[in-house]
Amino acid sequence: MTSYQIWQNDKTLINDLQDVEAMIDQHIRIKNKHIEAQIKKVTNNHGKMLRPVFVLLTSQIGNQYNREKAIAFAAALETLHMATLVHDDVIDQADTRRQISTLHTVKDNRYAIYAGDYLFSICFNMLSKYTEELNLLNYNARSMEKVLIGELDQLESRFTPPKSVKSYLSRISGKTAQLFAVSCYTGATESGASLRDRQRAYNMGKYIGMAFQIIDDILDVEGDEKNVGKPVMADIRQGIYTLPLIYSYQQQPETVGALLDKATPFSDDTIAQLKSAIDKTGGVLAAQKLATRYTKKALIVLNKLPDGDYKTTLKHIITDMLARTL
Amino acid sequence: MTSYQIWQNDKTLINDLQDVEAMIDQHIRIKNKHIEAQIKKVTNNHGKMLRPVFVLLTSQIGNQYNREKAIAFAAALETLHMATLVHDDVIDQADTRRQISTLHTVKDNRYAIYAGDYLFSICFNMLSKYTEELNLLNYNARSMEKVLIGELDQLESRFTPPKSVKSYLSRISGKTAQLFAVSCYTGATESGASLRDRQRAYNMGKYIGMAFQIIDDILDVEGDEKNVGKPVMADIRQGIYTLPLIYSYQQQPETVGALLDKATPFSDDTIAQLKSAIDKTGGVLAAQKLATRYTKKALIVLNKLPDGDYKTTLKHIITDMLARTL
Numbered sequence: 096m097t098s099y100q101i102w103q104n105d106k107t108l109i110n111d112l113q114d115v116e117a118m119i120d121q122h123i124r125i126k127n128k129h130i131e132a133q134i135k136k137v138t139n140n141h142g143k144m145l146r147p148v149f150v151l152l153t154s155q156i157g158n159q160y161n162r163e164k165a166i167a168f169a170a171a172l173e174t175l176h177m178a179t180l181v182h183d184d185v186i187d188q189a190d191t192r193r194q195i196s197t198l199h200t201v202k203d204n205r206y207a208i209y210a211g212d213y214l215f216s217i218c219f220n221m222l223s224k225y226t227e228e229l230n231l232l233n234y235n236a237r238s239m240e241k242v243l244i245g246e247l248d249q250l251e252s253r254f255t256p257p258k259s260v261k262s263y264l265s266r267i268s269g270k271t272a273q274l275f276a277v278s279c280y281t282g283a284t285e286s287g288a289s290l291r292d293r294q295r296a297y298n299m300g301k302y303i304g305m306a307f308q309i310i311d312d313i314l315d316v317e318g319d320e321k322n323v324g325k326p327v328m329a330d331i332r333q334g335i336y337t338l339p340l341i342y343s344y345q346q347q348p349e350t351v352g353a354l355l356d357k358a359t360p361f362s363d364d365t366i367a368q369l370k371s372a373i374d375k376t377g378g379v380l381a382a383q384k385l386a387t388r389y390t391k392k393a394l395i396v397l398n399k400l401p402d403g404d405y406k407t408t409l410k411h412i413i414t415d416m417l418a419r420t421l
Numbered sequence: 422m423t424s425y426q427i428w429q430n431d432k433t434l435i436n437d438l439q440d441v442e443a444m445i446d447q448h449i450r451i452k453n454k455h456i457e458a459q460i461k462k463v464t465n466n467h468g469k470m471l472r473p474v475f476v477l478l479t480s481q482i483g484n485q486y487n488r489e490k491a492i493a494f495a496a497a498l499e500t501l502h503m504a505t506l507v508h509d510d511v512i513d514q515a516d517t518r519r520q521i522s523t524l525h526t527v528k529d530n531r532y533a534i535y536a537g538d539y540l541f542s543i544c545f546n547m548l549s550k551y552t553e554e555l556n557l558l559n560y561n562a563r564s565m566e567k568v569l570i571g572e573l574d575q576l577e578s579r580f581t582p583p584k585s586v587k588s589y590l591s592r593i594s595g596k597t598a599q600l601f602a603v604s605c606y607t608g609a610t611e612s613g614a615s616l617r618d619r620q621r622a623y624n625m626g627k628y629i630g631m632a633f634q635i636i637d638d639i640l641d642v643e644g645d646e647k648n649v650g651k652p653v654m655a656d657i658r659q660g661i662y663t664l665p666l667i668y669s670y671q672q673q674p675e676t677v678g679a680l681l682d683k684a685t686p687f688s689d690d691t692i693a694q695l696k697s698a699i700d701k702t703g704g705v706l707a708a709q710k711l712a713t714r715y716t717k718k719a720l721i722v723l724n725k726l727p728d729g730d731y732k733t734t735l736k737h738i739i740t741d742m743l744a745r746t747l
Contacts, residue, residue, distance in 0.1 A: 219562035
């Protein structure tokens with residue numbers, strides 16, 4: 096199951112997410128109805144809506160929970176995420192996203208670039224309409240900067256032999272973990288949480304995001320049955336060297352280095368040899384260990400947050416994410 | 422002269438613009454210095470800096486002028502403008518901008534898409550750092566939405582025979598006039614101007630922007646000696662039907678319509694015939710009249726604003742823009 100119906104056991108969450116969906120829909124108002132329909136095809140094609148889920152749950156950390164605001168911020172963060180996906184799909188020239196043709200294939204690249212920009216504006220429209228905290232907006236803008244620096248850094252280092260786990264972690268901390276961190280920070284801040292708890296929420300989100308990206312890297316190597324059609328080692332074929340590969344390179348710099356030195360695009364044979372090297376050197380296992388470490392860190396921070404039902408739900412989600420059932 | 426040195430007779434303005442440039446520069450901080458240098462090559466390549474000039478001058482409408490803030494908002498609006506240019510250049514596949522190779526040609530499209538997104542974030546970072554008015558941020562975000570709706574609308578209607586002057590005006594009101602309008606509104610708001618004067622500043626900016634785009638359209642048909650190398654009728658070749666062409670089409674729908682029905686890309690011969698049709702039907706003259714009308718409207722609104730030296734400067738600039746000396 097790829098849509099947010101995976102949350103069906105949690106009626107409140109499903110109800111909230113439906114309102115998040117409706118709020119995004121309301122904000123996309125374009126006189127030219129054909130353009131509106133094209134953009135809505137993108138924005139109605141939700142995934143698991145993990146980022147809004149984190150906004151909604153962390154909105155219960157403080158004691159000023161306000162449902163309308165929580166929905167609005169969840170909608171803003173989901174819209175920001177969708178804006179990045181539209182641009183990512185242009186950049187990767189991906190044909191489909193969640194079984195639906197991507198905007199740049201239905202229309203063209205130019206259209207998708209402007210549509211992504213439009214979604215960025217909608218995000219800041221929502222944030223500035225519903226918050227009273229300018230600081231929160233600044234936090235969101237700076238997070239967006241970090242996401243893009245992470246993406247640019249990844250582009251720069253495509254097909255470059257992996258330097259270190261440290262530089263990998265720094266990149267995914269921007270590219271992926273920032274949006275999770277700022278989602279949790281936004282929920283906590285708007286709920287009136289203490290400064291300390293806001294920072295904790297931020298850290299928890301960041302650890303969740305780190306684990307999420309590492310697991311994504313593992314799925315790239317192992318194959319992801321849930322997303323049928325996604326080819327194995329797709330990232331590596333594109334020159335994005337994932338964590339299991341970096342570990343494997345550290346173990347056998349000569350063998351793996353020689354494979355990575357081959358002409359690109361890599362042949363299927365090179366890809367098979369790289370996969371075999373990762374398997375032999377235990378690259379996936381090492382990555383799995385690090386993902387577990389980040390998950391544990393997230394749970395430790397969660398434990399320090401004020402009590403409430405939201406904690407139980409978050410604990411399940413964080414654990415399920417690691418077990419790859421999410 | 423293409424840089425902001427055109428303002429050299431106004432020492433205060435030049436001084437302010439240098440600080441705007443420095444402020445933008447300060448905000449671009451990326452650990453990977455290679456990426457930072459690539460982006461700075463774009464952001465240091467200023468044009469006339471018209472939008473910051475309007476922010477700086479309208480910052481003197483109210484009685485709470487604050488130089489640091491005026492500089493910051495001028496920097497934010499210039500950054501927003503540059504973000505749109507980076508994406509426009511990808512979309513138009515333009516090789517150079519102000520005699521310097523565009524980012525997507527030096528690096529690639531993917532790089533330029535993310536770099537543009539990064540500049541959008543910087544704009545919202547600056548706005549949210551320096552303003553105390555959430556409403557102003559919302560205004561900026563919604564303006565950005567309108568700009569993008571205008572761009573999408575223009576993409577959709579490429580190579581479509583022009584419907585009406587009205588639909589043309591609605592499109593350029595988004596695509597071009599919004600950024601001028603919001604620049605003036607931002608200056609006025611931050612200077613503590615009355616609500617009425619803020620609205621006037623907004624309207625003045627909008628009229629300026631409308632005149633600016635119409636003049637740009639005229640330069641596309643007539644050729645622009647200042648920008649050597651820009652081919653005549655470049656917009657029309659790309660299927661963007663400019664105002665002189667729309668007027669010409671209204672005068673001779675059959676002749677012009679038949680030319681526009683030809684296979685695209687248009688041959689040089691078709692372009693020459695279109696240019697000749699525009700000349701015969703007085704399309705440029707009619708467009709010039711409308712630009713004059715908008716300029717007059719801008720000057721009428723300007724006249725209603727509180728007195729101050731800034732008014733004399735603005736009057737000169739608005740008049741010079743129409744006379745195409747700017």
